[in-house]
Amino acid sequence: MMHSDPTDLIHRAQQGDQSAFEALYHGHVGRVYALCLRLTADVVQAEERTQDAFVRAWERLATFRGESAFSSWLHRLAVNEVFRVQRATRRRAQRVFTSEDPGALERADDRPDAPGVAMDLERAVAALPPGAREVFVLHDVEGYRHEEIAGLTGVAVGTSKAQLFRARRLLREALNR
Amino acid sequence: MMCPEMEVRLNEYVDGTLAARERAAVEAHLAECAGCRAAIVELRALVTAAATLPKSIPPKRDLWGDIARRLGKRERGNGKRVWRERAFWRRALAAAAVLVIALGIYRLLPPITAHYRPAGQGWVAVQADFDRASGELGRALALERHRLRPETVALLERNLEIIDAAIAESRAALARDPANAELRGLFAAAYRHKVELLRWAAHAATS
Numbered sequence: 001m002m003h004s005d006p007t008d009l010i011h012r013a014q015q016g017d018q019s020a021f022e023a024l025y026h027g028h029v030g031r032v033y034a035l036c037l038r039l040t041a042d043v044v045q046a047e048e049r050t051q052d053a054f055v056r057a058w059e060r061l062a063t064f065r066g067e068s069a070f071s072s073w074l075h076r077l078a079v080n081e082v083f084r085v086q087r088a089t090r091r092r093a094q095r096v097f098t099s100e101d102p103g104a105l106e107r108a109d110d111r112p113d114a115p116g117v118a119m120d121l122e123r124a125v126a127a128l129p130p131g132a133r134e135v136f137v138l139h140d141v142e143g144y145r146h147e148e149i150a151g152l153t154g155v156a157v158g159t160s161k162a163q164l165f166r167a168r169r170l171l172r173e174a175l176n177r
Numbered sequence: 178m179m180c181p182e183m184e185v186r187l188n189e190y191v192d193g194t195l196a197a198r199e200r201a202a203v204e205a206h207l208a209e210c211a212g213c214r215a216a217i218v219e220l221r222a223l224v225t226a227a228a229t230l231p232k233s234i235p236p237k238r239d240l241w242g243d244i245a246r247r248l249g250k251r252e253r254g255n256g257k258r259v260w261r262e263r264a265f266w267r268r269a270l271a272a273a274a275v276l277v278i279a280l281g282i283y284r285l286l287p288p289i290t291a292h293y294r295p296a297g298q299g300w301v302a303v304q305a306d307f308d309r310a311s312g313e314l315g316r317a318l319a320l321e322r323h324r325l326r327p328e329t330v331a332l333l334e335r336n337l338e339i340i341d342a343a344i345a346e347s348r349a350a351l352a353r354d355p356a357n358a359e360l361r362g363l364f365a366a367a368y369r370h371k372v373e374l375l376r377w378a379a380h381a382a383t384s
Contacts, residue, residue: 018248022241026241030232030233031233033235033240034233046236047236050236051240055244066327121223121230140224140228141227165185168220171223172223
């Protein structure tokens with residue numbers, strides 16, 4: 001929870017005030033971590049990408065002009081960090097998540113307050129193949145448009161739509177079991 | 178069970194991205210197909226559930242310590258370079274402003290006072306000097322202006338507009354009456370204000 005005016009915090013952080021940036025971190029870390037966690041389906045990776053996103057935000061604060069909300073700007077940095085690392089990782093090995101993936105189960109258990117249906121959905125989302133999961137999280141959870149997803153992930157708009165529909169089919173099947 | 182060939186259109190129907198004609202065709206199909214009607218209900222429930230998942234999940238451990246350590250390392254690593262860049266800009270801007278003011282004053286002196294004045298250089302050359310200097314200062318400021326508060330930038334731009342209007346007026350008057358010493362003084366004063374303002378702003382942005 002932030003106790004100061006966000007605009008003032010951003011301006012102070014832009015001037016190099018690390019305590020102001022820490023306040024921004026505390027105000028936004030939950031959303032950034034949730035995004036990274038759902039995109040990666042892995043607690044360790046989510047923590048690392050969250051850290052990367054905030055470090056990148058600190059480095060690029062001077063470029064933030066306030067045209068968009070700070071949170072949107074920060075989330076976009078986080079998504080970029082997730083995909084930057086995943087592109088490098090996928091070049092080395094294709095990682096496949098299954099419903100038995102321990103990271104995914106740990107992730108779902110991270111939220112003691114999550115109601116049963118939401119937790120089932122979280123587990124099912126975590127078990128999706130990476131491409132389908134990423135598009136589903138960005139489109140249906142975070143509200144990005146296919147054009148934006150295509151720009152962020154480097155896939156065609158048609159591919160983004162195909163991955164979304166595939167994700168929904170797999171999720172319906174998983175939730176109906 | 179959903180008709181397999183309807184998957185794309187049912188998803189687009191749920192997303193609201195179908196054109197009116199296609200939407201009507203899907204609705205006609207839904208009126209006759211119980212499997213697709215059931216699929217639509219599931220799809221809508223899924224999309225609603227996804228959109229209402231908690232947006233914030235606190236990490237299990239505080240990540241700030243690791244982030245602060247990484248920021249600290251980067252600050253120390255970049256510190257000298259940043260300081261050197263800022264020091265360079267400060268020196269360059271100060272030198273440019275001093276040079277242009279000195280040249281302007283020299284060239285505006287009456288012929289009897291000036292020890293040497295190259296042929297063809299009068300107030301036109303002064304304008305060129307000021308134009309060049311204010312251009313250089315403006316470009317330097319453009320690189321660093323993001324360091325200034327938005328309200329400072331707005332005030333700076335308003336002041337520059339006023340000064341530019343004064344410069345344009347005195348320039349036009351001088352074009353009509355090039356020998357008028359008072360107009361030359363007015364022109365030089367307006368331009369000195371501009372250079373001083375730009376120099377101050379660039380200094381503030383790089384301090």
